[in-house]
Amino acid sequence: MFKDLFQKKRKYATIPSERVERTGGSAEGERPKREIPEGLMSKCSKCGTIQYSKELEKNLKVCPSCGYHMRLNASERIAMTLDPEGFIEFDSEMASVDPLQFPGYASKLEQQQSKTGQVEAVITGQGTINGHPVIVAVMNFEFFTGSMGSVVGEKITRAVEEATEKRLPLLIFSTSGGARMQESILSLMQMAKTSAALARFGEVGGLYISVITDPTTGGVSASFASLGDIIIAEPGAVFGFAGRIVIEQTIRQKLPDDFQTAEFNLQHGQLDLVVHRKEMRATLAKLLDLHDVKGGF
Amino acid sequence: MAGELPFEMPLLEMRKKIAELNQFGEEKGIDFSDEIARLEERYRVLEDEIYSNISPSQKMHLARHHGRPTSMDLMSLIFTDFIELHGDRLFGDDLAVVGGIAKLNGTPVTVIGQQRGKDTKENILRFFGSAHPEGFRKSLRLMKQAEKFGRPVITFVDTKGAYPGNTAEERGQSEAIARNLYEMSQLAVPVICVIIGEGGSGGALAMAVGNRVLMLEHAIYSAISPNGAASILWKDASKAEQAAEAMRITAADLLEMEVIEEIVPEPRGGAHRDYEETAAAIKDALWRHLQELSGMDCAELKEDRYLKFRKIGVFAEAEAELISAEAEVQIVD
Numbered sequence: 281m282f283k284d285l286f287q288k289k290r291k292y293a294t295i296p297s298e299r300v301e302r303t304g305g306s307a308e309g310e311r312p313k314r315e316i317p318e319g320l321m322s323k324c325s326k327c328g329t330i331q332y333s334k335e336l337e338k339n340l341k342v343c344p345s346c347g348y349h350m351r352l353n354a355s356e357r358i359a360m361t362l363d364p365e366g367f368i369e370f371d372s373e374m375a376s377v378d379p380l381q382f383p384g385y386a387s388k389l390e391q392q393q394s395k396t397g398q399v400e401a402v403i404t405g406q407g408t409i410n411g412h413p414v415i416v417a418v419m420n421f422e423f424f425t426g427s428m429g430s431v432v433g434e435k436i437t438r439a440v441e442e443a444t445e446k447r448l449p450l451l452i453f454s455t456s457g458g459a460r461m462q463e464s465i466l467s468l469m470q471m472a473k474t475s476a477a478l479a480r481f482g483e484v485g486g487l488y489i490s491v492i493t494d495p496t497t498g499g500v501s502a503s504f505a506s507l508g509d510i511i512i513a514e515p516g517a518v519f520g521f522a523g524r525i526v527i528e529q530t531i532r533q534k535l536p537d538d539f540q541t542a543e544f545n546l547q548h549g550q551l552d553l554v555v556h557r558k559e560m561r562a563t564l565a566k567l568l569d570l571h572d573v574k575g576g577f
Numbered sequence: 578m579a580g581e582l583p584f585e586m587p588l589l590e591m592r593k594k595i596a597e598l599n600q601f602g603e604e605k606g607i608d609f610s611d612e613i614a615r616l617e618e619r620y621r622v623l624e625d626e627i628y629s630n631i632s633p634s635q636k637m638h639l640a641r642h643h644g645r646p647t648s649m650d651l652m653s654l655i656f657t658d659f660i661e662l663h664g665d666r667l668f669g670d671d672l673a674v675v676g677g678i679a680k681l682n683g684t685p686v687t688v689i690g691q692q693r694g695k696d697t698k699e700n701i702l703r704f705f706g707s708a709h710p711e712g713f714r715k716s717l718r719l720m721k722q723a724e725k726f727g728r729p730v731i732t733f734v735d736t737k738g739a740y741p742g743n744t745a746e747e748r749g750q751s752e753a754i755a756r757n758l759y760e761m762s763q764l765a766v767p768v769i770c771v772i773i774g775e776g777g778s779g780g781a782l783a784m785a786v787g788n789r790v791l792m793l794e795h796a797i798y799s800a801i802s803p804n805g806a807a808s809i810l811w812k813d814a815s816k817a818e819q820a821a822e823a824m825r826i827t828a829a830d831l832l833e834m835e836v837i838e839e840i841v842p843e844p845r846g847g848a849h850r851d852y853e854e855t856a857a858a859i860k861d862a863l864w865r866h867l868q869e870l871s872g873m874d875c876a877e878l879k880e881d882r883y884l885k886f887r888k889i890g891v892f893a894e895a896e897a898e899l900i901s902a903e904a905e906v907q908i909v910d
Contacts (some may be wrong), residue, residue: 507759
């Protein structure tokens with residue numbers, strides 16, 4: 281009975297017939313292939329529901345069927361969070377080099393840049409939320425799994441220092457697979473560098489809101505992402521230090537499905553809030569207002 | 578001598594040959610002294626050659642040598658009047674971290690070390706030197722205590738990494754590491770850290786935010802273990818040796834990148850050959866650096882530590898921006 285219910289839903293994924301005409305150029309006698317233009321439909325990677333991309337965009341890339349919060353890139357996140365006018369980007373040209381001459385790193389960087397059109401795994405800058413000025417850093421998982429090398433560490437540190445100097449609140453959206461292995465020790469040191477900058481920011485009374493998005497693990501999780509005065513996560517976001525597979529191998533047990541999710545972390549006291557994407561901007565604005573930081577702290 | 582590593586085998590074989598010749602000569606009453614002297618000369622040449630060209634992957638094996646002195650071995654030789662203090666006051670007492678108060682040449686200091694076990698039984702108790710959050714929080718408690726009483730902090734780093742377990746995650750492994758980085762950067766007393774064996778990842782760094790970071794000659798320090806890197810890069814953890822060569826994990830590499838301040842020499846063949854000599858070299862370095870740092874006031878110590886980490890990182894940007902960036906760093910306070 282339930283099966284029937286689910287099957288019915290799939291009927292929404294029908295393809296408009298007029299699109300068929302556009303697939304001209306097929307060989308004579310052959311039936312024109314039914315093609316879906318690139319990007320018209322999107323499939324939820326969690327529940328498999330297929331829907332119009334436009335509908336999904338309107339829903340802030342949250343699956344209307346299962347509530348899965350799909351990963352956003354940094355530009356999408358900025359557009360969704362900040363006021364439309366007045367974003368000033370910092371250090372947009374800062375790029376990674378290959379300081380250790382690590383095998384394959386230079387070509388991997390190039391490949392990531394051409395794939396994403398981004399220079400590095402974080403965008404930093406200054407903008408406003410409901411008129412409240414903020415310094416923001418937004419990480420980009422699609423670039424090199426959001427890994428932190430020298431550039432990510434330096435840009436975050438400069439953003440923190442800018443917030444310290446201008447006495448503005450700081451907002452960081454994290455998402456990362458951890459330290460960037462190809463820069464080995466230099467990546468590791470970025471954890472200390474960013475944390476030390478946050479300590480100075482904390483000393484002058486700066487407000488830092490850390491938003492955890494899916495997934496935030498390793499060196500980013502174990503440095504600035506965990507140091508917010510307030511830590512918020514999106515529903516379902518994976519947030520933890522060690523990877524699930526490594527832990528399962530260590531303890532020789534299967535972990536529960538919800539292990540390291542936002543809800544799991546909330547239950548274990550590691551988060552202040554889990555906030556739906558639709559409510560995120562309003563929640564941030566409210567928090568900024570509660571800290572009365574319109575004119576700087 | 579026990580515990581030879583594969584790269585030391587030619588030396589072992591030669592020693593055997595010399596011993597055999599000696600014995601044979603004695604038994605038969607033949608004088609082989611010329612021959613033995615020649616062999617011993619060749620042995621010395623070979624020894625020089627082998628020990629002056631230890632590769633990164635050979636160092637990885639030395640750093641993990643089962644006989645290598647642990648934090649407690651070294652502490653007992655370097656300090657006097659040690660009294661161990663336990664617990665994080667929040668959850669428990671993590672035996673992967675030991676700490677307490679001791680004297681270095683008569684000066685009270687707080688000493689904290691990551692502690693491997695000497696055998697399987699002890700390793701299970703000490704989680705192979707991989708701390709849970711309570712281990713990092715214990716170390717932070719002792720550091721804050723040191724700060725209150727104006728004692729310098731000395732840490733010994735020797736871990737494959739923070740413990741990757743479900744209970745560690747539930748209790749906030751990420752937060753515990755991050756909090757240590759944050760708080761250590763602000764300690765108002767001198768902090769000196771020594772990487773004595775394996776410095777693995779965030780678990781090592783969580784106890785290594787010092788004004789001075791020293792490293793034993795054959796210790797290694799990296800963002801991910803060579804085994805971990807190999808399994809990501811080549812989907813094969815057994816290629817750790819290959820990864821070790823690429824990752825720049827040796828003390829000489831890190832000195833060049835200004836991640837560490839000094840390399841502490843080890844006895845020929847590694848720290849496991851002579852604990853006393855190793856401890857004496859560390860003690861000498863610690864005392865020298867402590868003397869230097871004792872001239873700084875609290876603000877200078879914090880500034881010194883901040884700038885040490887602030888300047889690490891290699892990247893490219895436009896020339897003009899670089900200049901303004903340097904100016905920015907100086908303004909920030």
